[in-house]
Amino acid sequence: xxxxxxxxxxxxxxxxxxxxxxxxxxxxxxxxxxxxxxxxxxxxxxxxxxxxxxxxxxxxxxxxxxxxxxxxxxxxxxxxxxxxxxxxxxxxxxxxxxxxxxxxxxxxxxxxxxxxxxxxxxxxxxxxxxxxxxxxxxxxxxxxxxxxxxxxxxxxxxxxxxxxxxxxxxxxxxxxxxxxxxxxxxxxxxxxxxxxxxxxxxxxxxxxxxxxxxxxxxxxxxxxxxxxxxxxxxxxxxxxxxxxxxxxxxxxxxxxxxxxxxxxxxxxxxxxxxxxxxxxxxxxxxxxxxxxxxxxxxxxxxxxxxxxxxxxxxxxxxxxxxxxxxxxxxxxxxxxxxxxxxxxxxxxxxxxx
Numbered sequence: 001x002x003x004x005x006x007x008x009x010x011x012x013x014x015x016x017x018x019x020x021x022x023x024x025x026x027x028x029x030x031x032x033x034x035x036x037x038x039x040x041x042x043x044x045x046x047x048x049x050x051x052x053x054x055x056x057x058x059x060x061x062x063x064x065x066x067x068x069x070x071x072x073x074x075x076x077x078x079x080x081x082x083x084x085x086x087x088x089x090x091x092x093x094x095x096x097x098x099x100x101x102x103x104x105x106x107x108x109x110x111x112x113x114x115x116x117x118x119x120x121x122x123x124x125x126x127x128x129x130x131x132x133x134x135x136x137x138x139x140x141x142x143x144x145x146x147x148x149x150x151x152x153x154x155x156x157x158x159x160x161x162x163x164x165x166x167x168x169x170x171x172x173x174x175x176x177x178x179x180x181x182x183x184x185x186x187x188x189x190x191x192x193x194x195x196x197x198x199x200x201x202x203x204x205x206x207x208x209x210x211x212x213x214x215x216x217x218x219x220x221x222x223x224x225x226x227x228x229x230x231x232x233x234x235x236x237x238x239x240x241x242x243x244x245x246x247x248x249x250x251x252x253x254x255x256x257x258x259x260x261x262x263x264x265x266x267x268x269x270x271x272x273x274x275x276x277x278x279x280x281x282x283x284x285x286x287x288x289x290x291x292x293x294x295x296x297x298x299x300x301x302x303x304x305x306x307x308x309x310x311x312x313x314x315x316x317x318x319x320x321x322x323x324x325x326x327x328x329x330x331x332x333x334x335x336x337x338x339x340x341x342x343x344x345x346x347x348x349x350x351x352x353x
Contacts, residue, residue, distance in 0.1 A: 006039045007310045010070040010275070015048040015089070016284025017294035017342075018076025024296035024346030025074065025303040028322075031350050032307075032315045043070070048089070049080040058084065059092045064099055067275060072306050075279035076299065080286055093277075094142075097135050100274035102267035103166065104173050105133035105246060106305070107281060109253030109263065114328040115336065119230065119256055127257055129236040130177065133246025134170040135267055137161045140243045162197040162242070167204045173270060174240035175212040183215045184237035188225045188245050201242070225249060229256060254281050261295030261335045264302035268309065278306040292341045295333040297323055300349055322352040 011026065013019035026042070033039055045066070047059045058078070060066070067073060073096070079089045096102065111117055111127035119127075137160075144158040171187070178185045187205050191198035202219065209217050220228065222245045228235060229252050241249055254263030263281035280298030288294060301323060307316035331348045332338025340348070 004037060004039050006041055007071045009040045009042045010067055010073045011042050011044040012047060012073055013076040014078040015080045016077055016286045016289040018284055020294050020342050021296040021299035022076035024342060025299040027346050028300050028319060028349055029303055031353060036315050038312055048078055049083055052084055058089055070275045072309060073275050073277040074306055075277055077284040079284040094140060096277055097267050100269055101136060102269050102276055103136035104268040104270055105135040105265060106268060107131045107250040107265040109257035111257050112324055112327045114330060115258045126234040131239045131246055131250045131253055132174045134166060134242050137163060137166045138243030160197060162200060167201050171205060171208055171240055174238050175215050178215045178238040182237040185215050185217050186236055186239045187219050188222050188239060188241040190222050192221060250281060259335050262297050264298050264305055266305045276309055278302040293334045294342050295335050296342050296346050318353055322349050325352040
């Protein structure tokens, strides 16, 4: 037993459908643990709306210290708008990303065989891209304030922060990933309108490109990229964008890839000085919580990305292959036009491992 690779994983199922889809991801992980001989030491944290109802806060004050010793965090989803404002629910996630320097948010978008494409005439060969979202600064830094609250002349200021260090390291990360795929990198900005921050992005791309002569690069403004995601998604391989633009593009990427129920993501600290976090792109979907109809594939694929990070690549590959076989066989939850339950979908993936 001492030779069995062991990794400490924090489970943060969260709210709404989060616990339902996380349960299925854990089922898949535990099946592979038994078959492939590795061990994930899992600890569950019941944070979110339940913690709020009991303690008046969604996480304990020392939640970052509790998470710090782990190798990875597997998150379900957070949010319960009827009881807690979204900006309060989301705050711990932003703190995790920023305090643990999880600066690379990686969100693949792939249309699997067997799915009906939302874009007419597009197939699996056309939609296979990865958006890398700069996750530590940009528009999501809590930098600003409000003055004269509630008055007719109320003023708000929200200032984005872009640093040379932050832009350079996310672009280097993108170049490295492009080398493992089709060697194409697209950087998305809005430098024609925001001439300080995004002109800096343009300049840094020009400085770095000669270090990666094998990777073809191009720049697109965000509005053009949104159009091209729909018009010609095949042109994209690896896309690097700021925090806000990456967030918007990945929702679109998820939809053209079959739906947010299939879209996984990472919040990665590549240097491994802190734990990285893995989560489906979809939200907590309170309207269907408890009905057993949520699609667990995004959570299962997020678990695969976690295994990649933990250097358990064989297990990660088996999950992705099983998901592909499951979908190709016609197994679908309600969001994909099928009738399968959350649990049944998890069982089908396990059968196809």
